[in-house]
Amino acid sequence: MLTFKYKDYTITVTDVTALGLETALTYDAVYIEDKEYYTSLQAVNVYCNDLLVNSVMIGASGGGTGVYEHTALLADNHLVTCC
Secondary structure (H helix, E strand, O other): OEEEEEOOEEEEEEEOHHHHHHHHHHOOEEEEOOOOOOOEEEEEEEEEOOEEEEEEEEEEOOOOOOOOOOOEEEEOOEEEEOO
């Protein structure tokens, strides 16, 4: 899991590939390239004062990836992640 701090927010990026799409309904938004064939799923959660304020599941196909030190970066108010 990666953790970023931005102003009053804490942002986490977690590999949730093993959980599959069964947990998709628990996220505020789901963006998956191909819901029938995906190789990587990431969860991005945004917290303010330890309270979850937004969440998204991101999925992609074409080669499995995990969440490592350089998987995502935060620049100004933009989060970029490789999935």
